Amino acid sequence: MRIEEEIKQAKFKTNKEKALVNLLYTYHWLKNAHNKQYKSYGISSQQYNVLRILRGQHPKPASIKLITERMLDKSSNASRLVDKLLLKGLVERHNCPDDRRQVDVLISKKGLELVEKSIEENNKSMEVINLSEEESDVISNLLDKMRG
Amino acid sequence: MRIEEEIKQAKFKTNKEKALVNLLYTYHWLKNAHNKQYKSYGISSQQYNVLRILRGQHPKPASIKLITERMLDKSSNASRLVDKLLLKGLVERHNCPDDRRQVDVLISKKGLELVEKSIEENNKSMEVINLSEEESDVISNLLDKMRG
DNA sequence: AAATAATACATGTATATACATTAAATGTCA
DNA sequence: TGACATTTAATGTATATACATGTATTATTT
16 A cells, blocks of 8 residues: 555655655554564564674674664663563673673573574565565665665 | 665675665664654654644544554554643644544644644755655655555 | 773663553444 | 444553663773
8 A cells, every 4th residue: 555545645745755754654564563573472673683683693792882783773772672681591691801891792592593483484474575676675775875 | 874884784685684674774763863853842753743643634633543543653652642742732632522432633823833843844854865756756666565 | 100081881760662451432233 | 222342542551762870991191
């Protein structure tokens, strides 16, 4: 359904405005779909993001700073997200010997298993998204351009 | 900057995955920029969304249901958002005579003034976004397609 | 070395979000 | 009509977000 119908707005002053509104709308659409998945694993989307970053680093540790830099939502509180993941046994946290301000965060075996399963399920649900590889590349390049 | 550099991820398995991650990232980028603006007016982005919907209806009233349907984030709690706007004197809320379950929500003069100023400022800040009308149309159509 | 600045992370807080539940009004249909 | 379902909005709640502040450690300057 076109964005105009989704939010019942007859028209936009400019295409740029329409594109921006559509971006916000589509984000929430996508996030709601994702949330349902993550919820079945007992984690939030931000926690999932942290786990994916830690999986990318594995078996090397990541600092809170590194996690924050790579997160999709920079205003998330990585420190607290790691707390939550720790409570669930999905990560380990150690003092960093080189710099005692830093902490070494590692994904646990349990965390790895969860994230692998979750990625698999994610990929499956992504299949219904009706974008070719060419179209996906176009949209990604335009998003890059949008951010200047 | 390309998404790969923004989040320091060397490559993605598919362009589709890259596009989705880029969508999430760009959303947060855009939202952070917007938040600063709204904050200067003492409202949140969701409250701004409600005001724009009410402005579109003006001088007709809108029910909570209508607001919810048109919001970009469907999981927002329009009832509470209207509460907040009411406290600031930006909207009016009346019992609906036709259906006593419903409420008639109207934007106030003060609310109209705020939203007009805010839209103006918004448009100004949008100018830096480097997308042509053609590109904007392409991206919007692809987002529509993405949602099936 | 002592003073000062910068960094890395944790914590405090007010508000927002996500989702379930409740309450009142209206609709439906035997 | 009366019983039950549906609709509409408000409320309860646990958690998350946004942003400021605090605290310990390391780096830099004089």
